[in-house]
Amino acid sequence: MNFKTASHASDPRLITIGVSHYCEKARWGLDWLQIPYVEESYAPPFHRFITARYGGSSVPALVTTTDAFTDSTDILHFADAIAPNNRRLYPHEPQLRCHVNDLEAWFDIQLGISTRCWLYAQVIDHRQMMKQLWLPPNSGLGKLAFELTYPYMRQKVRKVYTVTPEGAARSLQKIRRIFDQVGDWLAPGQDYLVGDRFTAADLTFAALAAPVLFPPEYGFKLPPLDQLPKEITSIIQSLRETSAGAYGLRLYQDHRCGSKERIHLSQHPLSLGRQLINRV
Template sequence: MLAMPYALITIPFSHFCEKARWALNHHRLGFEEQAYLPLFHLIGALPSGQRSVPILKAGEKTVGDSTDILHFCDQVGSGTRLFAERSLDDAEPDAIETWEEEFDQRLGPAVRVVVYDVLLAHAAYTRDFMVESGPGWQRQAIRPGFGMLRQAISKSYAITPARAQRARGRIDDIFARVAQTLADGRPYLTGDTFSAADLTFGSLAGPLVSPAEYGAALPPLEGAPDALKRLTEEFRATAAGEYLLRLYANDRIQA
């Protein structure tokens, strides 16, 4: 069997890793996913001089930021471009870049806080999900070590009820502006063509609506805490949530 030309180091359910995975799939770039659970991901990240994932390895080249991975895929892939081609003289970001940056800087971190706020409050459910998600030996280590992992995640992302409330407000604001943008009937955020804006919104907000087409297992709604079910139902019922589900149904190219 031929080795895949690219390797993607991930936390499988991470929405930033879904962003990179979606870009690789969009551009029909074959890759091997090297999946780690939180904290264990440092085993894959530290040799590249980083502490976070996703990390894309392309031969001797390492690309270690989700947005940079999208640009790399545009350069070498065969799918439609995710970012518009621009002249070196263009100093101002275009609409695609503006949306993508806002989702990356504001939406993604807010979603992480809101979802983890629910998950960490239901330790047994979240532990069992992570045990099922973990590859190989990590499954054996995560069950007895989940208490330590739970504390590390909470501290790393400063998960508190107050921060979760502020993050929810930020998400609601972004969802309202996405819905307003789409209200003129356009199929995608910046017009008629799927772009990095749509891919980034889809991936980073994906855990809020739990689409079946997500590129890795998300916390299952069957048997989920009521708080997680409510969160998912609320966002699915919004215009932006319906748009998310359409993106996954129509534009989430699978491997």
């Protein structure tokens, strides 16, 4: 792969909150499918100024010269349709494709929401940790904006994502059930969830499980495990040791190309976000 240091005006823009696992799903998809793009990363709630322009609210959003996609699944489908044949994330065979779509939707709705709730419950009150997670490095004025908006955002996150001790406990139970189910689906010797190739089902599982696995290859710099409170690390460790956890980490090791090569492109001191470029 050849990564250059300049973008083309026609490259799609991927609007993200860098740490978001739904954004990681889209970013990984684009990296895997070898689609050049520029990532524009914002601390919440500033992403909304951008996503609103394209008829969306949440991130990721992918903006091309002709279209805007405001959901991670739509982004993967769009990218897949223009990607080289040997990288495709959705099989051509209708039955396999249907199975991949079902699993992706299930992970989106059940796993992604639970892992987000559980992790936020652990870290949302830790101001410094949240600054590290929400604020891209060298974001200039973003630091001041974070200080001003953090109390509001903390309340908002608690309310919108039901981040309560009970919500976190329920989420962890659900994560364990999903991990058990995925472990059962992976018969011995079977490397992937559907057929014998890496698909959007595998990618979605691993990206949305990342908040409870902390894979080193994640496409945004996560704090090292030893910086996290002990109770969190022991849960992460126990999930890593399950067969679904090991499978998620293996997918990251074997298939998460691109995350190391992405480089800073623009670091204007007044920028609230950052731009990253990935050229293939």
